[in-house]
Amino acid sequence: MPVKTVPGRPRDPATERRILDAALRLLRADGYNRMSVDAVALEAGVSKPTIYRRWPSKADLATAAIRTLQLLEPPANTGSTPTDLVQILENFCRSLLRPNGMSLLGTVLAEEQHTPELIQLFRERIVTPRRAMLRDVLLRAKARGELTPQADLDCAVNLLVGAFYARYLAEAKIPPAFARHLVDILWRGIAVQPERKPY
Amino acid sequence: MPVKTVPGRPRDPATERRILDAALRLLRADGYNRMSVDAVALEAGVSKPTIYRRWPSKADLATAAIRTLQLLEPPANTGSTPTDLVQILENFCRSLLRPNGMSLLGTVLAEEQHTPELIQLFRERIVTPRRAMLRDVLLRAKARGELTPQADLDCAVNLLVGAFYARYLAEAKIPPAFARHLVDILWRGIAVQPERKPY
Amino acid sequence: MPVKTVPGRPRDPATERRILDAALRLLRADGYNRMSVDAVALEAGVSKPTIYRRWPSKADLATAAIRTLQLLEPPANTGSTPTDLVQILENFCRSLLRPNGMSLLGTVLAEEQHTPELIQLFRERIVTPRRAMLRDVLLRAKARGELTPQADLDCAVNLLVGAFYARYLAEAKIPPAFARHLVDILWRGIAVQPERKPY
Amino acid sequence: MPVKTVPGRPRDPATERRILDAALRLLRADGYNRMSVDAVALEAGVSKPTIYRRWPSKADLATAAIRTLQLLEPPANTGSTPTDLVQILENFCRSLLRPNGMSLLGTVLAEEQHTPELIQLFRERIVTPRRAMLRDVLLRAKARGELTPQADLDCAVNLLVGAFYARYLAEAKIPPAFARHLVDILWRGIAVQPERKPY
DNA sequence: CATGAATGAGCTTTCATTCAT
DNA sequence: AATGAATGAAAGCTCATTCAT
Numbered sequence: 001m002p003v004k005t006v007p008g009r010p011r012d013p014a015t016e017r018r019i020l021d022a023a024l025r026l027l028r029a030d031g032y033n034r035m036s037v038d039a040v041a042l043e044a045g046v047s048k049p050t051i052y053r054r055w056p057s058k059a060d061l062a063t064a065a066i067r068t069l070q071l072l073e074p075p076a077n078t079g080s081t082p083t084d085l086v087q088i089l090e091n092f093c094r095s096l097l098r099p100n101g102m103s104l105l106g107t108v109l110a111e112e113q114h115t116p117e118l119i120q121l122f123r124e125r126i127v128t129p130r131r132a133m134l135r136d137v138l139l140r141a142k143a144r145g146e147l148t149p150q151a152d153l154d155c156a157v158n159l160l161v162g163a164f165y166a167r168y169l170a171e172a173k174i175p176p177a178f179a180r181h182l183v184d185i186l187w188r189g190i191a192v193q194p195e196r197k198p199y
Numbered sequence: 200m201p202v203k204t205v206p207g208r209p210r211d212p213a214t215e216r217r218i219l220d221a222a223l224r225l226l227r228a229d230g231y232n233r234m235s236v237d238a239v240a241l242e243a244g245v246s247k248p249t250i251y252r253r254w255p256s257k258a259d260l261a262t263a264a265i266r267t268l269q270l271l272e273p274p275a276n277t278g279s280t281p282t283d284l285v286q287i288l289e290n291f292c293r294s295l296l297r298p299n300g301m302s303l304l305g306t307v308l309a310e311e312q313h314t315p316e317l318i319q320l321f322r323e324r325i326v327t328p329r330r331a332m333l334r335d336v337l338l339r340a341k342a343r344g345e346l347t348p349q350a351d352l353d354c355a356v357n358l359l360v361g362a363f364y365a366r367y368l369a370e371a372k373i374p375p376a377f378a379r380h381l382v383d384i385l386w387r388g389i390a391v392q393p394e395r396k397p398y
Numbered sequence: 399m400p401v402k403t404v405p406g407r408p409r410d411p412a413t414e415r416r417i418l419d420a421a422l423r424l425l426r427a428d429g430y431n432r433m434s435v436d437a438v439a440l441e442a443g444v445s446k447p448t449i450y451r452r453w454p455s456k457a458d459l460a461t462a463a464i465r466t467l468q469l470l471e472p473p474a475n476t477g478s479t480p481t482d483l484v485q486i487l488e489n490f491c492r493s494l495l496r497p498n499g500m501s502l503l504g505t506v507l508a509e510e511q512h513t514p515e516l517i518q519l520f521r522e523r524i525v526t527p528r529r530a531m532l533r534d535v536l537l538r539a540k541a542r543g544e545l546t547p548q549a550d551l552d553c554a555v556n557l558l559v560g561a562f563y564a565r566y567l568a569e570a571k572i573p574p575a576f577a578r579h580l581v582d583i584l585w586r587g588i589a590v591q592p593e594r595k596p597y
Numbered sequence: 598m599p600v601k602t603v604p605g606r607p608r609d610p611a612t613e614r615r616i617l618d619a620a621l622r623l624l625r626a627d628g629y630n631r632m633s634v635d636a637v638a639l640e641a642g643v644s645k646p647t648i649y650r651r652w653p654s655k656a657d658l659a660t661a662a663i664r665t666l667q668l669l670e671p672p673a674n675t676g677s678t679p680t681d682l683v684q685i686l687e688n689f690c691r692s693l694l695r696p697n698g699m700s701l702l703g704t705v706l707a708e709e710q711h712t713p714e715l716i717q718l719f720r721e722r723i724v725t726p727r728r729a730m731l732r733d734v735l736l737r738a739k740a741r742g743e744l745t746p747q748a749d750l751d752c753a754v755n756l757l758v759g760a761f762y763a764r765y766l767a768e769a770k771i772p773p774a775f776a777r778h779l780v781d782i783l784w785r786g787i788a789v790q791p792e793r794k795p796y
Numbered sequence: 797c798a799t800g801a802a803t804g805a806g807c808t809t810t811c812a813t814t815c816a817t
Numbered sequence: 818a819a820t821g822a823a824t825g826a827a828a829g830c831t832c833a834t835t836c837a838t
Contacts, residue, residue: 008445008800009837015801031309033232036828047803048830058829105368106308109301110230119371127368155362155380158369162361163354165368169304169326170357172318181354189388211818236812246605246820247813257812410797429707431630435833445799446834456833503766504706507699508628517769525766553760553778556767560759561752563766567702567724568755570716579752587786605821606816612822634808644824646810655808 018044019051023065028100031107032062032115059115066108066121071129081141081191082183088133089160089179102168131157141191151190159186217243218250222264227299230306231261231314262316265307268324274332280340280390281382287332288359288378301367330356340390350389358385416442417449421463426498429505430460430513461515464506467523473531479539479589480581486531487558487577500566529555539589549588557584615641616648620662625697628704629659629712656712663705663718668726678738678788679780685730686757686776699765728754738788748787756783 022043221242420441619640
C-alpha cells in the first residue's frame with residue numbers, strides 16, 4: 001500500500017514566504033497604492049501569475065502580508081508595574097523608529113475608505129495585541145491594589161500608546177527617556193497616591 | 200502709462216482657491232496616490248495645464264493644498280485649566296470624527312518617504328498649532344502654580360493628543376466623555392496634589 | 399503474457415467526451431478567442447495538462463470539438479418534394495434559433511484567417527451534410543420529372559439555406575412559416591409549371 | 598471683434614480617420630477579440646490614450662469603426678428588374694470575395710452575446726441598406742405589375758442575399774454567373790408567368 | 797497518466813506630464 | 818493665460834503553454 005501523496009507539482013514552500021515578505025516590505029516602503037504586483041513579483045523572484053494563483057487580487061495580497069505580522073515581544077513581568085509598562089513601550093518605540101516604522105500605519109489609515117481590510121487586519125494583528133499587553137499589566141496592578149478604584153484602564157492605555165504617535169507626528173524622533181517620562185506622569189494619575197513610592 | 204500693471208491676462212484668484220479646495224478634498228478622500236490631477240482639474244472646473252502653470256508637479260499641488268490648512272478654533276481660556284484642555288481636545292475630536300478625518304494624516308505618514316513635504320507642512324499647519332494651544336494652557340497653569348515643578352509639559356501634550364490617535368486606531372469611534380477622562384487622569388499626574396480640588 | 403495490453407494507466411474515454419463537450423459549449427458561448435483552456439478544464443473537471451496531452455494546442459482542441467458535431471436529423475421522405483424541403487429547413491431553423499445557434503458559425507468565419515481548420519471542419523460536419531440532404535430531395539424530384547430541365551440544384555440549395563442566414567442577420571428572429579414561404583417561391587422557380595399543382 | 602475660435606489644441610482631423618481605418622482593418626483581419634488597442638494605436642501611428650480620449654473603451658472603438666462602414670454603390674435602375682437585381686448582387690459578391698470579406702460578419706455574429714452593439718451597427722450600416730436596395734427594385738417591379746400578387750418581397754430578398762452566404766460557407770468561392778443563376782430561379786418564382794419573357 | 801504550479805507575453809485601461817493653439 | 822490633445826510609462830489582471838511531481 002503506497003503512501004498517499006498529494007497529486008500535482010508541490011508548491012515551493014519558500015515561495016509563499018518570499019512573496020509575502022516582499023509585499024510587506026514594499027507596503028511599508030511605498031504604501032499600498034504605490035506597491036505594484038509587478039514589483040512584488042520581481043523582488044520575490046516569481047512571476048505574477050504565481051502571486052495571483054495564491055491571492056486573487058492585490059488587495060488580498062496586501063491583506064495576507066499584513067496578516068503575517070505579529071508581535072514577537074513577550075509580555076513583561078518584572079513585578080514593578082511602571083517598569084513593565086516602560087519595557088513594553090520601549091519595544092513599541094523601537095518598532096516605530098525602524099525605517100518606515102510609521103508608514104504602514106499611515107497606509108492603513110489612508111486606505112481606510114478604499115481598502116478597509118487593511119486597517120481591520122492591522123488592528124487585529126498589531127494594535128490589539130500590544131494594547132492587550134499593556135492592559136494585562138494594568139490589570140495585574142489593579143488586582144494588587146496599586147490603582148485608584150476609578151482609574152480607567154482603557155484610557156490609560158490610549159494615553160501611553162498614543163503619546164508615541166503624537167510625538168512622532170510632531171517631530172519624527174523620540175528622545176531616549178520618553179517612555180519613562182510618560183509612565184511617570186501616568187502613574188501619578190492612576191496609582192494610589194499616599195505612599196507616592198518611587199519605583 | 201502711469202499705473203504699473205503686469206502685462207497679459209491676469210490670473211483669477213478664485214481659480215487658485217477652487218483648485219486647492221478640490222485638491223484637498225480629493226487628498227482626504229482618496230489619499231495622495233489615488234488623487235489624480237485630472238480629477239482635481241475636473242472638480243475645480245479648469246484644465247490640467249492651468250494647474251501645472253501654478254504648481255510644477257502633483258507633489259507641489261498637494262503641498263500647496265495642505266499649506267492652506269489651518270486651525271480655526273480660538274484658544275480656550277475659561278480660567279479652569281482642565282476645562283480649557285477638555286475644550287481644545289473636544290474640538291480636536293470633532294475634526295477627527297469628520298468623514299475622512301484621519302485619512303489625511305494617514306496619507307502624509309504613508310508618503311513620508313516619497314513626498315516628505317507633505318508631512319512637514321502637515322506638522323506646520325495642523326499639528327504644531329494645536330499642540331501650541333495645549334501647551335499655552337499648561338504654561339498658564341504652571342505660571343499659576345497649579346502644576347508640580349517636575350511636570351513635563353511636552354509629555355503631557357503628547358499624552359493628551361496621542362490618546363485620540365490610539366483610540367481611533369483601536370476602534371474608529373470615540374466615546375463622548377473621552378476627553379474628560381483623559382484630562383482627569385493627566386491632571387492627577389501633573390497637578391499639585393495635596394488640595395486634590397475638583398474642577 | 400498472453401493478452402496484448404498497452405502499458406501504463408489507460409485513458410478514460412469518458413474524459414475525452416467531457417472535455418470536448420465543454421469545449422464545444424464554450425466555443426458556442428464565447429467564441430474561439432474568449433474560450434479559455436482553463437475554462438474548458440474547469441468545466442470538464444480535469445486539469446489542463448490532461449487536455450494538452452490529448453490535443454497539442456488550443457486550436458487542436460477546438461478543432462476536435464467541432465469534429466464531434468454531426469447532424470442527427472434523419473432525411474425527410476414524405477413523397478412530396480416541397481414538404482420534404484420544408485421539413486428539413488424547419489429542423490435547420492430550430493437549430494439556428496437555439497441559444498448561440500449562430501455563434502459557432504460566426505466564430506468559424508471570424509477565425510478563417512487564423513484558424514482555418516475550424517471552418518473546414520464546420521463545412522464537413524454541418525454544412526455539407528445538410529446541403530446533401532436538400533440536394534437528395536431535389537435529385538429525387540428531378541428523377542421523378544418534377545423539375546424543369548435547366549433547374550440548377552446547387553443554386554436552389556443555396557437559396558433555401560442562405561435565406562435563413564440572411565433573415566437572421568437582418569432581424570435575429572424568424573417567423574413561423576418562413577420555411578414554407580421560401581419553398582413556395584423556390585418551387586415555382588424550379589418546378590415544371592403547366593400543371594401548377596398545389597402540394 | 599476677433600473671430601471666435603475654439604480653445605485648446607485642435608485635433609488633427611486625419612488622426613480620427615487613421616484610427617478608425619486601422620481599427621476596421623484589424624477587426625476584419627483578426628476579429629474583435631484578437632484586435633488589440635495597442636495594435637490599432639501602432640498602425641494608426643498614435644498613442645493609446647489618443648484612442649481612449651475619443652472612445653472610452655475597446656468596444657466603443659470597434660463600434661465606431663463599424664459605424665463608418667457604408668454602402669457606396671448607387672442603386673441600380675436599368676429598366677429591367679432581373680438586370681437590376683443581378684447588378685446589386687454582383688456588387689455584393691465582390692465585397693464578399695475581398696480579402697476578409699466575410700470575417701467581419703463572422704465577428705459580429707460571434708460576439709453577439711458579448712458585444713451586441715457590433716451586430717446592431719452592422720445591421721444598420723451594411724445589412725439593412727443592401728436589403729433596401731433590393732427591396733426597392735422589387736417594389737418598382739411590383740408597381741409595374743411584373744410580380745404575382747402573392748409574391749413575398751422580404752422572402753425574395755432573403756433568398757437572394759442569403760444564397761451568397763450559403764455558397765461561401767459551402768465552398769469559399771463563388772462562380773462568375775452565380776448571381777444570374779439565382780435571379781433566374783427567383784424570377785420564375787415571383788414574376789407573372791404567362792409571357793415567360795426572356796430578359 | 798494526471799495533477800497543481802509556474803511562466804512569458806499579452807490584454808485593457810489610467811496617470812502625470814507636455815504640446816500646440 | 819487657458820485650453821483640449823497628445824504621450825510614455827506603468828498598472829492590475831489573464832492566457833496558452835510547460836514543468837515537476
